[in-house]
Amino acid sequence: MALRDIDSHTKIERRTIAGQEARVYLDPDEIHVEWRPGRAVYLGVRVGDRIKDADRDVASPRIDEWEVEEITAERVVGRSVKTGDRREWDRETLERGLVVGNYATNLTEFATVLVHEIGVHGGRDPYVTVVAYGDNGEKYGRRYGFVDADDRTVEFRDQDPAVDRLPTEMATVFDELVDGVLVDDGYTIR
Known part of the structure; x- marks a missing residue:
């Protein structure tokens, strides 16, 4: 359950993910999550970035990977690097999945x-x-x-x-x- 504590200038929503505070920036065009602010982990996804269907430390040719084509306030759309198939995620589910290691993204900054x-x-x-x-x-x-x-x-x-x-x-x-x-x-x- 997320508390709707949104700052009017930065539009940050505070959530609890995996028992720790997460600051989720509500920019409709990109994902930006700061998890555990005291010992922060930063996660960001923009159009053109890659999403991997595994934790960042896992590598295998069987792991699916998508290039992000669209990000909105409600969803994220990617295209499979291997097959070209389209995949759509609920944005909040993907944000949580990035934090808990269900998904990983590439380093862009x-x-x-x-x-x-x-x-x-x-x-x-x-x-x-x-x-x-x-x-x-x-x-x-x-x-x-x-x-x-x-x-x-x-x-x-x-x-x-x-x-x-x-x-x-x-x-x-x-x-x-x-x-x-x-x-x-x-x-x-x-």
């Missing part, structure tokens, strides 16, 4: 990016972590170490395996995004 400076921890030197949240529900992190303790110059240390799996185009977007937020936050990258 990073919903938000956070920079965390971590002090000395567990015998490790201070470092900076940048986390980008994809609109496919996945997080992508990269860590930088300080070059000098008295300076805000950082250098690459390591990154999450999810970053290594990014397609070339999205890897470039990720690199530019991370570099930009670090510079905006006053860091120099070496």
Whole structure:
């Protein structure tokens, strides 16, 4: 059961999905769900995106996949990548299915990016972590170490395996995004 708590400017409906708060943006042309706002998972679908009939971590040639052709306030229409057959979903059912892992979508943008400076921890030197949240529900992190303790110059240390799996185009977007937020936050990258 959804509580109809809708903000008049952003038109966000608050729902409970899988026992957690979900903020569902009511834009009739695209799906945007922010699930568990305190530990957010971002999901977004636009015309041209893909919907997979499985959790994002599952891969098999038997899994159906559709390209989204239409999104309205009530429904989403896709065309099978394999057969060309048309499929229609009730929008709210698809939004819920994306959150609980019945469906997955491809990464088309990073919903938000956070920079965390971590002090000395567990015998490790201070470092900076940048986390980008994809609109496919996945997080992508990269860590930088300080070059000098008295300076805000950082250098690459390591990154999450999810970053290594990014397609070339999205890897470039990720690199530019991370570099930009670090510079905006006053860091120099070496």
